Amino acid sequence: MVRDLLKDGEVGRFFRGNLHCHSNRSDGLLQPDEVVGAYRDAGYDFICLSDHFEAEYGWHITDTRPLRDEHFTTIVGAELSSAPWDERDAYWVTAAGLPLDFEAPPADGHAGAIRRASERGAFVIMLHPGLNNLPLAAADGLPALDAVHAVELYNHNLAVAAHPDGANGAYMLDGLLEKGYRLLVNAGDDAHFGHPSDRFGGWVEVHCDRLDPEALLRSLKAGRYYSTQGPSFREVLLDGEQLRVETSEAYAISLTGGGDRWQSGQERTGEEGESITKAGLRSRPLPRLLRPRHRRRCRGETSMEQSDLSLTHTESDRVLRSAVRIC
Ligand SMILES: [Zn+2]
Numbered sequence: 001m002v003r004d005l006l007k008d009g010e011v012g013r014f015f016r017g018n019l020h021c022h023s024n025r026s027d028g029l030l031q032p033d034e035v036v037g038a039y040r041d042a043g044y045d046f047i048c049l050s051d052h053f054e055a056e057y058g059w060h061i062t063d064t065r066p067l068r069d070e071h072f073t074t075i076v077g078a079e080l081s082s083a084p085w086d087e088r089d090a091y092w093v094t095a096a097g098l099p100l101d102f103e104a105p106p107a108d109g110h111a112g113a114i115r116r117a118s119e120r121g122a123f124v125i126m127l128h129p130g131l132n133n134l135p136l137a138a139a140d141g142l143p144a145l146d147a148v149h150a151v152e153l154y155n156h157n158l159a160v161a162a163h164p165d166g167a168n169g170a171y172m173l174d175g176l177l178e179k180g181y182r183l184l185v186n187a188g189d190d191a192h193f194g195h196p197s198d199r200f201g202g203w204v205e206v207h208c209d210r211l212d213p214e215a216l217l218r219s220l221k222a223g224r225y226y227s228t229q230g231p232s233f234r235e236v237l238l239d240g241e242q243l244r245v246e247t248s249e250a251y252a253i254s255l256t257g258g259g260d261r262w263q264s265g266q267e268r269t270g271e272e273g274e275s276i277t278k279a280g281l282r283s284r285p286l287p288r289l290l291r292p293r294h295r296r297r298c299r300g301e302t303s304m305e306q307s308d309l310s311l312t313h314t315e316s317d318r319v320l321r322s323a324v325r326i327c
Contacts, residue, residue, distance in 0.1 A: 005243075006236040008224050012209035014232075015045035015216065019094050019204060020079070020127060020152065020188030025062045026051035028192040035193065036067040036074065042200050045211055046073045048096040053078035053113070059104035075213045076100065077122065082111040082143055089138045091129065093148060094188070095122040097217045111143035118147035123220045125186045128155040130166030136175035149221060150184035151176065154229060156201030157190035184220075187227035202229050234277075242280050249275040 022028030023035045030038070032049055039047045051062045064074035077096040084090065095117035102120075105113040118124050126148045139145065151173040159167035176183055187202030206225040208215050219225060226233045232248040245253050253276065 021191040114144040129172035154187040253279040
């Protein structure tokens with residue numbers, strides 16, 4: 001039996017979206033309709049305008065519903081914080097899929113909003129852990145962390161602004177996976193339209209049967225999507241012991257697991273100067289790659305095995321990466 005690890009057998013197509021951006025309803029510079037217009041013009045299919053949900057912005061959820069049309073939609077959401085921003089171990093999330101009357105948290109319990117958002121059906125992404133150098137060692141004490149569905153692996157604003165090292169959330173993602181959390185991967189812009197290149201650099205491609213906010217949320221929560229800075233996944237099929245991967249033109253297709261020195265030893269590259277679009281990777285090594293510490297328990301399931309498939313592509317001097325979780 002062939003298992004479709006990317007689309008889960010769903011009929012549909014990929015829709016491009018960004019789940020992390022701001023308007024002047026919080027600390028961005030453009031009006032909400034201008035943000036939507038910019039993403040629409042850049043070829044996106046949807047965004048979640050994640051304005052900050054904080055006291056200083058009036059605990060306001062930006063209503064983007066009037067900005068939807070036949071070819072572009074929005075997921076109503078916001079960026080929440082787990083604590084006042086100057087607290088050492090504060091973290092931030094996009095909660096995509098919030099009601100407009102979402103209640104403000106009490107002053108001494110910010111993180112309650114993150115838990116409530118998840119309970120009310122939002123897709124919750126931990127954002128830019130590198131922004132405040134959030135220590136992995138603090139993870140066990142972070143409130144509402146079990147409400148988080150995904151970690152932002154790549155934050156475009158940080159990458160192109162003054163803190164490029166902070167753009168990469170892999171240390172937190174990998175560290176939490178090792179601790180047993182089951183998490184998806186995300187890439188986002190964090191666009192504020194504050195400088196010319198803080199947008200269109202990291203996004204998600206969500207597989208769905210239609211362009212509809214609720215349907216997109218279901219696909220996100222089910223992991224029927226990948227995150228990327230450019231390269232595309234077309235198929236990720238598990239056929240017996242073969243993992244068959246089809247991509248846009250890439251320099252390498254590699255499968256990573258825990259503990260091995262190399263990325264599974266399954267990297268495939270073309271002849272010099274040639275790119276590849278396909279790889280047949282042995283799935284057999286997967287259990288070998290997955291050490292017991294990479295077995296995880298989640299919500300009543302006995303165990304899951306997880307690894308990441310990453311695709312790298314060189315374009316001038318920039319390495320682009322996309323990632324999909326396999327479990
Ligand atoms: Zn943000």
